[in-house]
Amino acid sequence: MAAFNGLRRHRETGLALVIGIASGILANALGMPLPWMLGPMIGTTIAAMAHLPVRGPDALRPIVIPVIGVLLGSSITPALFGNLGSWVLTLALLPLFLFTAAGVSYAVYRRLGGYDPVTAYYAAMPGGLNEMLILGGAAGGNEKKIALAHAARVLLVIFFVVLYFGFVLGV
DSSP, X not given: OHXXXXXXXXXXXHHHHHHHHHHHHHHHHHTOSSHHHHHHHHHHHHHHHTTOOOOOOGGGHHHHHXXXXXXXXXXXXXXXXXXXXXXXXXXXXXXXXHHHHHHHHHHHHHHTSOOOHHHHHHHHSOSOHHHHHXXXXXXXXXXXXXXXHHHHHHHHHHHHHHHIIIIISOO
């Protein structure tokens, strides 16, 4: 049985890889901005929402998370703290925005999505996908729904920011 589960996981990861590559090729052919990021994100998200058996390479997650953390952390420099004074209004309003966005998202997931309270809570909370997925799963939430909610949020934000910068600002 364990061998069957391992084979199934490899097939699901392979399918995700094939969809990602095909989506990247298509996005590149269409001239999309960041085609090798947006194409696979869109393709695999659509596949997951269509209930196709796709899975990320779980064994790489413990390696990739620290790498992303180091990359993000290396962008914090002393010069960044010199700009804090110009961010006072933004920093003051950020907690209110996050509380409101999380509350509205929770209500949408509960009422429109029919999510159970735990799944809706962890799907609605801002923060890292991996952290919400781990905490939500440990609390009894539906990991797939939490992952899809966060992936959809990230996908939409990146998609519209990239399109705005690419097509409106010409960057």
